[in-house]
Amino acid sequence: MPAGAEPTGDAVSAPRAGFWKRQLRQWHWISSALCLMLVLLFAITGITLNHADTLEAEGKNSAAEYELPAPLVQDLSAIEDEAVLTRSQASALRESTGIDLSGRVARNEYGEMYFDLARPGRTANLTLDLNEGRAYHEVIDRGTIAMLNDLHKGRDSGVVWSWLIDISAVIFVIFALTGFGLLWLQARLKPSTWPLTGLGVILPIIAYLLFVHS
Structure with a gap:
């Protein structure tokens, strides 16, 4: 540029465009690195969820029955309505059934307590019959694909996984918006x-209006 000449609009905007391009690229690759595994998980399970009836295995049932020690039955029967299991109660139940119920709320309904032990891909429960002094444990294992589908939906996966889904969604948005920003900056060089x-944008709208909305 000649000495004393005023910078043109293009000369001023070039450094600015370069700055935004560097920022967008940086955030784009960081967000893509952070969400790569989860993008793959949610993309693949989007397919398996869409064909769950075909791909999910039939559930495998298993059941077990345990005898509860009399002192534990008496201790649990003292719960009139509901209460968090004490450490000693949870320990005694673990010794009798092999199941950890630490921190669980026990509800005594006419001498019966029910605990939902469901996990992704698995339906399970433990029933304590205090009148008979016995415990009944039932598990239905629906397989790996069902487990992945439940993780996609956040079903029976706990608070931490729910937070992970929320945080991942924010990262996905950053990934998409930074990608759009890069498209915007390079659109002049790529007419398509x-x-x-x-x-x-239009394809999902057309598909919804023609084949879903009625």
């Missing part, structure tokens, strides 16, 4: 950018 982007 906006037609392809528009197609990606």
Whole structure:
């Protein structure tokens, strides 16, 4: 640029565009690195969920019955309505059944206590019959694909996994928006950018209006 000449609009905007391009690229690759595994998980389980009736295995049932020691039965029967199991109660139940119920709330309904032990891909419960002094444990294992599908939905997966889904969703949004920003900056060099982007927006809307909405 000649000495004393005023910078043109293009000369001023070039450094600014370069700054935003560097920022967008940085956030784009960071977000893609953070969400790579979860993007793959949710994409694959999107397919398996769509064909769950075909792909999920039939549940395998298993059941077990245990005798409860009399002192434990008496201790649990003292719960009139509901209460968190004490450490000694949970320990005694673990010794009798092999199941850890630490921190669980016990509800005494006419001498029967029911605990939902469901996990992703697995339906399970433990019933304590205090009148008979016995425990009944039932498990239905629906297989690996059912487990992955339940993780996709956050079903029976706990608070930590629920937070992970929320945080991942935010990262997905950052990944998508930074990708859109990079498209915007490079659209002049690639004429097919906006037609392809528009197609990606319009196709789901058309599919919904024609085949879903009624």
